Amino acid sequence: MTFFLEQLIIGLSSGGIYAIMALALVMIYKSTGHVNLAQGEMAVFSTFIAWTLVQMDVPIWPAILLTVAVSFVGAIVLERVVVRPFAKADDLVVVAVFVGLFLSIHSLAGAIWNYEVKPFPSAFSDGSISLMDDLSIRAHTLGSLLTTGAVLTAVWFFFRYTRLGLALRAAADNHESSRLVGINVSVMLALGWGLAAGIGAVAGVMIAPVTFLDPGMGLAPLIFALAGALLGGITSPFGAALGGLIVGVLEAMVSAYVPYGIEFRELIALMLILSVLLVRPAGLFGEIVTRRV
Amino acid sequence: MLKSTTALVLGLTLASGAMAATYDKGASDDEIKFGTIVPLSGPASAYGSTGTCIAAYFDMVNDKGGINGRKVSVSVQDDGYNPAKMLEQARRLVEREGVLFIAGNIGTPTNSAIHRYMNQRKVPHLFLTTGASKWDDPENYPWTMPYIPSYAAEGRIYAKYIKENMPDAKIGILYQNDDFGRDYMDAFIDQLGDESMVVSAVSYDTSAATVDSQMSTLKESGADVFFNVASPKFAAQAIRRAGEIGWDATQFLVSVSNAKSAVLEPAGLDHSTGIISTQYLKEPTNPAYAEDADVQAWQAFKAEYFPKASDGNWWDWSCYSTAYTIEHVLAQAGDELTRENLMKVASNLEGFEAPMLLPGITVNTAADDFAPIEAMSLMKFDGDNWALFGDVIAVD
Numbered sequence: 001m002t003f004f005l006e007q008l009i010i011g012l013s014s015g016g017i018y019a020i021m022a023l024a025l026v027m028i029y030k031s032t033g034h035v036n037l038a039q040g041e042m043a044v045f046s047t048f049i050a051w052t053l054v055q056m057d058v059p060i061w062p063a064i065l066l067t068v069a070v071s072f073v074g075a076i077v078l079e080r081v082v083v084r085p086f087a088k089a090d091d092l093v094v095v096a097v098f099v100g101l102f103l104s105i106h107s108l109a110g111a112i113w114n115y116e117v118k119p120f121p122s123a124f125s126d127g128s129i130s131l132m133d134d135l136s137i138r139a140h141t142l143g144s145l146l147t148t149g150a151v152l153t154a155v156w157f158f159f160r161y162t163r164l165g166l167a168l169r170a171a172a173d174n175h176e177s178s179r180l181v182g183i184n185v186s187v188m189l190a191l192g193w194g195l196a197a198g199i200g201a202v203a204g205v206m207i208a209p210v211t212f213l214d215p216g217m218g219l220a221p222l223i224f225a226l227a228g229a230l231l232g233g234i235t236s237p238f239g240a241a242l243g244g245l246i247v248g249v250l251e252a253m254v255s256a257y258v259p260y261g262i263e264f265r266e267l268i269a270l271m272l273i274l275s276v277l278l279v280r281p282a283g284l285f286g287e288i289v290t291r292r293v
Numbered sequence: 294m295l296k297s298t299t300a301l302v303l304g305l306t307l308a309s310g311a312m313a314a315t316y317d318k319g320a321s322d323d324e325i326k327f328g329t330i331v332p333l334s335g336p337a338s339a340y341g342s343t344g345t346c347i348a349a350y351f352d353m354v355n356d357k358g359g360i361n362g363r364k365v366s367v368s369v370q371d372d373g374y375n376p377a378k379m380l381e382q383a384r385r386l387v388e389r390e391g392v393l394f395i396a397g398n399i400g401t402p403t404n405s406a407i408h409r410y411m412n413q414r415k416v417p418h419l420f421l422t423t424g425a426s427k428w429d430d431p432e433n434y435p436w437t438m439p440y441i442p443s444y445a446a447e448g449r450i451y452a453k454y455i456k457e458n459m460p461d462a463k464i465g466i467l468y469q470n471d472d473f474g475r476d477y478m479d480a481f482i483d484q485l486g487d488e489s490m491v492v493s494a495v496s497y498d499t500s501a502a503t504v505d506s507q508m509s510t511l512k513e514s515g516a517d518v519f520f521n522v523a524s525p526k527f528a529a530q531a532i533r534r535a536g537e538i539g540w541d542a543t544q545f546l547v548s549v550s551n552a553k554s555a556v557l558e559p560a561g562l563d564h565s566t567g568i569i570s571t572q573y574l575k576e577p578t579n580p581a582y583a584e585d586a587d588v589q590a591w592q593a594f595k596a597e598y599f600p601k602a603s604d605g606n607w608w609d610w611s612c613y614s615t616a617y618t619i620e621h622v623l624a625q626a627g628d629e630l631t632r633e634n635l636m637k638v639a640s641n642l643e644g645f646e647a648p649m650l651l652p653g654i655t656v657n658t659a660a661d662d663f664a665p666i667e668a669m670s671l672m673k674f675d676g677d678n679w680a681l682f683g684d685v686i687a688v689d
Contacts (some may be wrong), residue, residue, distance in 0.1 A: 003513055007506060107335075114338075136537075211526070215336075220502040221502055251506075255510070256506060256509070
């Protein structure tokens with residue numbers, strides 16, 4: 001039983017990471033209609049900024065807030081300068097731009113901060129909380145799960161109940177019609193990028209204390225976050241976050257209980273997800289996006 | 294007609310030249326030219342200083358009059374740790390610059406990319422800084438030889454120690470699921486001779502976020518010895534996790550990941566205390582070697598020729614040892630500076646005392662043994678520094 005609970009906690013711990021990252025993906029998808037493949041690298045870059053601030057003796061919480069703000073502005077600039085010129089281009093071209101961004105941001109982070117693994121302080125406490133004999137949970141895991149919940153609530157509330165959220169969704173859905181009803185699509189796209197990067201920065205500072213910080217840190221979480229987002233439905237913040245948690249727990253359970261599961265855990269987890277998507281292509285909680293042609 | 298005559302004459306000249314001459318391309322009466330390819334840019338650029346180091350070493354040799362009256366010129370090229378680029382640079386050195394040989398390259402994936410090329414071209418590919426066991430294969434690749442101890446040799450050393458000192462050990466292994474991990478593990482299990490001593494061996498993929506669940510599985514298996522065959526980031530995660538879940542096994546950590554700043558500090562020095570690893574070099578920062586002749590010579594070299602060197606980077610002193618050995622081989626080859634003779638000299642080193650190697654460790658090669666260094670000393674982390682213990686352990 002203890003072993004099972006321990007695996008569950010491990011799964012929730014990585015699932016929580018995937019969940020926040022999935023929320024960043026949902027954010028950008030809902031406001032621009034694209035999946036930003038460079039989201040993970042942007043999050044890592046933000047985390048390095050936070051790390052630099054911490055090295056300069058800025059306390060962790062102000063450092064995180066400052067990083068979120070810097071990431072928000074930085075992503076808006078990035079969207080303006082790099083992504084906007086391709087706004088009318090084919091989807092494949094946009095994917096190529098994202099791959100390019102991915103590689104450039106990765107190399108830039110490596111060039112500035114080098115590739116050595118760096119410890120990153122937890123925003124919560126470094127200790128762990130004992131649940132019962134032989135079973136404890138890192139304070140950080142608990143904290144990052146709560147953070148995921150808070151970010152999820154905020155994102156959901158934003159899209160569901162604010163005019164701005166509605167305008168963002170509209171802009172992503174149909175540029176022309178949105179413009180006709182008076183939505184400034186250009187501002188909305190920039191805002192979408194900014195908010196996604198802000199969430200990504202939160203994801204980064206939650207991941208780094210667990211995996212350590214290095215330029216390669218963003219890739220694994222991004223892949224599994226994407227899987228989680230697709231599983232839960234990339235149009236639904238709640239679905240995507242839940243999807244992220246499911247992927248994390250599935251991964252841990254498969255490696256603990258399936259023979260040779262450790263070797264094949266990624267494969268098995270991704271296959272299960274594929275099977276779900278065969279039945280429900282929009283994901284468990286996603287809406288099918290219909291477009292008038 | 295004219296063409297074939299020219300070819301015939303040229304052929305005859307070459308043939309007669311080959312009989313009388315003692316030089317291959319890249320060597321002459323007054324110069325020996327060789328190349329080294331290292332990552333000066335890209336993710337592994339930290340290791341690029343070895344190129345600077347080898348070039349600087351031969352600046353020093355040239356200032357002292359060169360080797361047998363010849364100046365040595367070193368062409369340092371950048372591969373960005375990219376196998377395709379490595380091949381491009383090797384071709385450039387061999388075909389355009391016409392070097393006598395290539396030596397001191399860094400990295401397993403990159404050197405793999407030119408393994409065949411160098412052997413097809415029959416150009417010596419010497420003293421590589423990479424631990425893969427595949428370099429020691431004189432039968433199939435008679436032109437390639439590594440320098441540093443192989444992962445396999447290191448794995449055998451741990452196994453030998455465990456067998457002698459902890460015969461009842463129940464061993465749990467965490468390994469990276471690629472050649473690097475398997476090289477260590479296969480040799481380790483082979484040397485143990487008794488597979489039942491390994492109660493659990495779990496792998497991880499470099500794409501994984503953490504190795505937390507592997508660590509629970511290992512603890513659950515009841516192992517009391519932990520062999521940590523992971524690259525730095527995952528090794529640090531594993532050490533920290535073992536501490537967190539209270540698994541108090543005796544830990545053995547591969548030398549690839551035994552850097553204090555990159556692994557032990559992130560993992561937590563308290564979790565790292567008591568870990569056992571290996572060493573074959575004298576660390577210049579170790580006060581025990583402050584008066585050591587090798588270390589003093591390295592310090593002098595560093596001060597005058599290689600000011601960029603860092604005391605904390607093992608490759609910045611290991612390269613000194615490599616360069617010294619290259620110099621020795623060139624000096625021994627005398628006036629017969631052919632590629633074949635270089636391999637002959639390089640594969641006939643017996644008890645050669647290269648600098649910076651720990652006392653009791655020497656360079657030994659033979660026609661059927663292309664593994665120059667196969668002895669290491671164990672060391673234990675005392676919470677602040679690594680301390681050597683026991684005798685040098687040799688394997689073959």
